[in-house]
Amino acid sequence: MVWIEALQFLNTLLTSGIVIFSFALAVYLLLYNFRNRVARIFSLLLACVLIVYFVELAIAGATMEASLHWLRFQWVGIALTPAAYFHFTHALLETTNDHSRRRVWVLRVAYVLGALIFAGVLFTDRIVWDGVQQVGTTHLRAGPQFWAFFAYFVLLILWGGANVLRAWERCLTTTSRRRMTYLAGASLAPAVGVFPYLVFTGWPPRLPGVLLWMLLVLGNIVVGFMLLLMAYTVAFFGALTPDRVVKHRFIRYLLRGPLQATVVVAVIVAAYQTDGFLGLSSFRLALFGVVLAILLVQLTVEWSKPLIDRLLYRRDEAEISWLQSLSNRLLTTTDLRQFLENVLTALCDLLRMPGAFVAVVEGGTARVEVVCGITGIQSGAPFPPEGWEPERVLLQHRNRFYVWNGYWLLPLHARPEYEPDEGGEESERSLPLVGILGIQARAPEPDLTPEEEALLLSLAAQIEVALEDRFIQQTLFSLLERVIPRIDEIQRRREMLQEGARALARLADPLETPEFPRWVRDALAHYWGGPKLTQSPLLNLQVVERAAEEHGGPVNALRAVLLQAMERLRPEGGRSMTATEWLLYNILELKFIRGYRVRDVAMRLAMSESDFYRKQRVAIQELARALAEMEREERRMRGNNG
Template sequence: MEPFSLSLQDLLTFANVLISSTVVILAFSLLAYTLTYNFRNPVARRFAFLLGLVMVVYAADVALTRVISPASAGRWLRFQWLGIALLPYAYHTFSNAVLRTTNYRTERRRWVSLISGLLSAVSAVFALFSELLVSQVNYDPPISYLDAGPLFWPFATFFALVTLLSLQNIRLARQRCLTPESRQRLTYLLLGFMAPGIGTFPYLIALGRHTAGADFATPIFALSIIGNGFVAAMLVVMAYTVAYFGVLTPDRVVRYRLIRFFTRGPVVAILVILAVQTLPTVERILGLPRDIVLFSVITGVIITSQLILSVTKSLVDRAIYREDREEIAWLRELDRRLLTTSDLRQFLENHLTSLCELLRVPAAFAAATVGPELLLEAVVGPDGTRAAILEVHDWSDTLNSAVRARTPNGVARRVVTPREANAPTIQHFQPIYHAGYWVWPLVESGEESGRETVLGILGVQARSQAALFTSDEQMVLDQMIDRIGLALMDRKLQKQVFVALRRIIPGIDRIQQIRGVVPYAAAQPDNASAQMLEPSPVYNPEFESWVKEALTHYWGGPKLNHSPLFQLRVVNQAIEDADDNPTKALRLVLGRAIENLRPDGKPDLSTPEWLLYNILEMRFIQGRKVREIAERLAISESDLYRKQRVAIGQVARVLTEMEQIDWEALISPPPDSNGEQKAESAGVRDKRLN
């Protein structure tokens, strides 16, 4: 058997089929993506129509390489003309929709679209069912084409004229853009706009018999490869531009979603098509049956491509999130570390089981504080243990007694866990005996805030009324108490995060709607005005330092008179109350923020609740010296500076809340929810310990 050989024409034919198949895959994939994510936008719908016509033309091109008779070639060529004939209308209606997004509407262009649609539909009917536009088939493999009919050249003129009018619409839309971002996107669209028309026009009919047939297949395929490759690239560019029309998500999300879809869909499909096209050659080389080679090649391509995409995901993320890489990393870390209710229950049950095995007892439980009540989170033990625990009605009193007893089990210490080096401190106490259980209060020391937080209780069935442990048991027990306390504290914080997210997500949607309105020039550019929305200073990383500087010069000075905090909306709203004096308005807002931190009741210099407010009051409003304040509060100067930083951070937090108060009113939860967090037990709802 003579070894196989490939001629230049065979290589060009193979490459042309591959690139035409690539265009079909891209057109179909981008059509599906556009209709999925941008269906409600008129620009996207008309672009999807354009993609569908391009797909029809190139699908017929691919089919023509496999036809075996003139009759089959004729049917596919006339089907191809369905896409060619309707393309002028698709071009103009798409460009007109883009132009209308700039608030440019004229009756003349609407009539042009209607006329072009009518002429395109008539041309499609002529091409499918008559010989007025195209006539007989010229079948000379690997080239097949139709002869020109009497109306072909009028159609070619119509095709070129409407395409140029559509190009003018895109150029006009680009000129009317006000922002550099929108103008850049329209530039991309303008560059790629002519590609579908150039790639789909039937040049073989125009050139006639003189340059058609097998003798001219090599140069025809070479030019076709260049043109089809250009069409494939420009379709991606156009789809990238259209993907931003009408979407309410951030550009980052659109870009990431498009790239992820493109790499996992069209790229893999193109690789599979390439493998299938090379299958006959591989089959001859390996000498294996076609089915075995087909399954092996396709499976290998799909799995390998997915592995490559997974490995290169970090590189793609760096390319997409160049400026927001750190924030995106934090968001993903948050998603990775969040504890669901099931996660917390499993975590607690595992640790309770370990405690029972360590202390050789049959039952244990953990409960978290929810307001004034205790919520049973996890129970391990024989059947009926949960019911027996719930029958005891004075667990809350037991917790209060345990906290008031304050019998320390040594010095509270920080346990360094693998997840965080500076974990909070869970205080250790001797347990008290109640209802057959040893009960430990779980209390977070609150070194930063200066206030202790009761997280819940840990109960272990007692071996005896006196709590006696070996040194090994005590060491492991301390670690378990730390971990359970930290888990309850994290879960409490995460519930607050969930409540906040439920409140702000509607506001985020509204922000996206605002930012989705791209400013364009009106019909009269001289009378146009574009309103710029400046970002609030509360989102600036230097916001807390600006607050500190303004407080330092609270009663006057350059750091107050020239503070960036003047950009706060709440300061502008307070100008009327400050006799139209911006400096006085800023001082008034800072004073209100400090006053919001004032605890209820009479002032007290000795209680932790009043510490931060007293520091702010004496340091910035009264202007006392550091040494004097430290003596009055009975703390060291170094501790005073540390608490002062915490207090300034609290002022910055209050200012942020004051700045967003209008949004808070807008996105507040419905009245029936009353903004309350609905706590759930681990597997049992509304089962609280009394």
Template sequence: MNTWVTGLLVFFRTTSQILSAGIAITAFSLLLYGLTFNLRDRVARTFALIMISVAVIFTGEALASTSTDLVEAEFWLKFSYVGITLLPAIYLNFSDAILATTGRPSRWRRKLAIRMSYIASLVFLLALPLGLLVGESSSEISSAPHLSPTIFTGFLFLYYFVTMVMAWINFVRSYMRTTTPTSRRRMAYLITGALAPAIGSFPFLLYNSQIALEHSLAFWTISALSNLIMGGLIVLMAYSVAFFGVPWPDRVVKSRLLKWIIRGPVTAIITLGLVTVVRRAGNVFGNPYSGMVPFIMVIAILLCEYMVTLFSPVWERLLFYGNDQKDLELLNNLEQRLVTRNDLSQFLEMILAAVRDRLQAGGAFIAAINGDGMELVKTTGNIDWLDEENSSVELVELVRQTNNSMETFLWNKTLILPLYHQETDDSSELLGLLGVTGIKSEHLELEQKQSLEQLAFRATIALRDRHIQQQLFRSLEQLTPDIDYLSELRAAGRYEPEHVLDITRPVDEEMTTWVKDALTHYWGGPRLTESPLLSLKIVQDMLETHDGNYPNALRALLKTAIEKVRPGGERRFTGEWMLYNILEMKFLEGKKVREIATKLAMSEADLYRKQRVALEAVAREIAQMEKEARESHTN
């Protein structure tokens, strides 16, 4: 064999082995990603199981291909068959979860098929250690060992094929049920990426190893390319799955996934490749352990992490921001440059230190004007007079009478300089006061006056920014519930728009807690008689009809709210009556949890989840009743 052919063979074989290990690393990394961010979603959970199977398959193949001992190689090959036997059942379950997400929940036929597939996988898995599923290892290709087939292997192949066809039918049905262009495009990505585990995990050498023996260069070239393509398809599949079960905006999902992949599998694969090349080069030159191996490993990791940190802001702007680039850049800049309370305190502390130094004063303070009073923002030195009762109120009134004058004046032996923000040429706003105590002379020199005014101007800027940021934070606090609500709606309707109707507007967590406590002591107890709900306007309005008895009025309110949750018609034990039945039996009738769960044919864990939804529904009704009561009172 020519030297260049041998070199190409070694290159593609090494590349294939590195990529095979890289697929296992990628699958394990994506498994961790799913466990970290969206494990609550069924699609994400089953995808995580697929990644476990893929990681097991390619870990076994990678270690078997580098093993020099035949027994060791056989062990790792059989280890990879653990993932191969479990993959079809998990794959079918995954496709069913995708179809259920589009609005076609699992019926008895699909559930039965999934259960039967798991039983079949378990049977094949039990046959593996008994030597029935596959035979002994074949050493026809020393660098690519494989196991010989048995009669059970044919059944495994048939089971694998039939299950994958059933899964692909579910995929096609899911694609046909998507409606929006975005969801259809991502479903197409998902179906395309799903080719990787289905085709790439099957052991083709099991049935045709002669081609690989006779055409080694072509075999390893195709193997390297197929591993590269499979790695890309797995990432494409993970990209589509990343949007299931999370309410984050698309740009956040994309950015997190991309950073995760580059910091994790990409860095690991590059490091593994370089270390492998250096180590094998050391073997060629007679140095089995090269001192360059740990050095190359550290350098590769550090450089990859450095490149991610350096270029991540660039690719985020180019790939993810789109038409919202200006708004998002503004928010990013705000986050990086935001003056926190600690930053403001440090800045004002420097201002006051400079004031005391310039005026040789014993103390100084900066106060912000809030309504009719003032709030001390920062103090230094001795300012005992501020502890006196009504001192701050008198000082604020005196300052307001100065008619927006920037002149300093003495008050209780304290030099006061009002801090005004000039909004327009004709108007200004009083933001705060700069006070200096214990000065040696009441008459300031020209240089001291100029320094004081300059320092006061900078303190005014800090107080103005503090005021603006407080308004911004209050606005964000008010927006947060609605933003979360819209995010949940977007997540629910990504693949089935009708799911948007299933998401109800969130209620105040505190209100839900109050309702739960009051219902727990519905027939008497401190949680009812001392409930914060007693201060509601609707309870005050109901006192007259209940002879001024607060507990009875609150009890009647809770009963009315529960009745509003009640569906129309005769009471039944069906799904639409679930919430009302839980409220009625748990709180009004006082039945035990186990008795209610048995009556409603559900687990206790599911009962607690439904109870939470029922309490939120009651809290929502009470909030609406309170709103109507206040509006009617105002009118």
């Protein structure tokens, strides 16, 4: 009996783990792979397994009367598992461009039969009936029509297994064949896990009960491992991120989610099995144990993170380590302001100055970034040109400082990219101006002692480094803004490769190409004439072809269509040069239709040139989206007329 109780306890933990992991894996796939058909269908298969194992967990230790209704409800998972499994294998085959109308019809019939079998179990005793308890287990008995379910189950599982083998044979690349091998080896997990063996055979009285529980424990271990392997493989289907990201996200999710939940369940079950241990009630044991388990799991995961990273990124360990360190060292705008505030506070305290500020010079304008102890200057306000213009800085530059409007000002320069020549030192005046450090004057002229000046210059050097690094990072971010959409497009195309030929056919559609916004930008750049307009791929759009009949040629038609798309971005009401809702339309109309220079457009819209370029990129993307919608409308109209 002791062995049976121990095995029952272990089986409860394993069943709980399968329930938790099935639910967690289904949620993961729906969250990250919802757009992929294979992942959605596998989530349905996991739901069937979840129902079967949840009922097993719910009736553990329950009376016969309480278990009967649960056992009949359990058949919604048992009856639909063969259909869901066949559906899953059908979707796998379609990823290899193997399409079959016969399989589609079989799939529909399979779901109908599954629903009929569940209805038969729920409302009749033809398939299963009565209930029996054997060696601590509760199950139904096979009815006179159980053979029909058995035939339905075996036929679909075998057919589904054949589909998986056929999909494996059709895989041409090493990676796809390796993943399909995992699926082929683990694909029988749902069938092995949900089939009602005891309903079919019962448990022979002459066999020891401990053998039954050993088989149940062993079966649950195998099923749990196989389900996990299947889910890991399916997680790569439709993923729009690199494989290394999928691996890391999947492992981290398992460790911090379902694994931790399983450990918590194990602690709770163990606490109620050891009521009175150390003189504590089961409730208090469970309470203390759960808190300890959560903390230990989190600490273990955090402690093992370097080991997990080495296992996942064996080939790219150096690059991944560099990327991780880079993310920790990047300066955000808030980081920069906090750093500057700390430096200014230290400066004012050490030099006994009433206040200080830092102005950032960027794009031909200066802006007050941080203020400390000064009420006359507002953070974020423009810094007057007469206080920082390069000519004034050079003329009034004496002993590093110059005086302006009651402040001692110190120009902040970028660091030299090379060492000064031996014949003379590199003049700061020849280096780019990145900012101005302003100190509220304590005297008409700077009267710093050598020690104070050395301290001030040391802190100013830190500010220069921070400002220059932030400028470099912003340049990097602007480049990444252009690269990331292309990376997303690469991942999207990789997903299409997995979906098969019908998805690949969409790649030929000009609306689906990442170059479409660039075509729009080029056509706008030569709006009034030039090869980027007269040879634009946009001339092949159906909406342009239709407009050519009205405007006397494709080039004029493209101009007209671009103008129509631009009008879709025009807000209602009177035009404004400063209203936010008019910004995108104004940029396109002033820059490309009227042909104003960038500086003139930026001045009319009251923005810096750097802001103008960022907003122009957004405006072109919105115009491309409007043009694509016009093309889709034209296609729908032609399809309806055809």
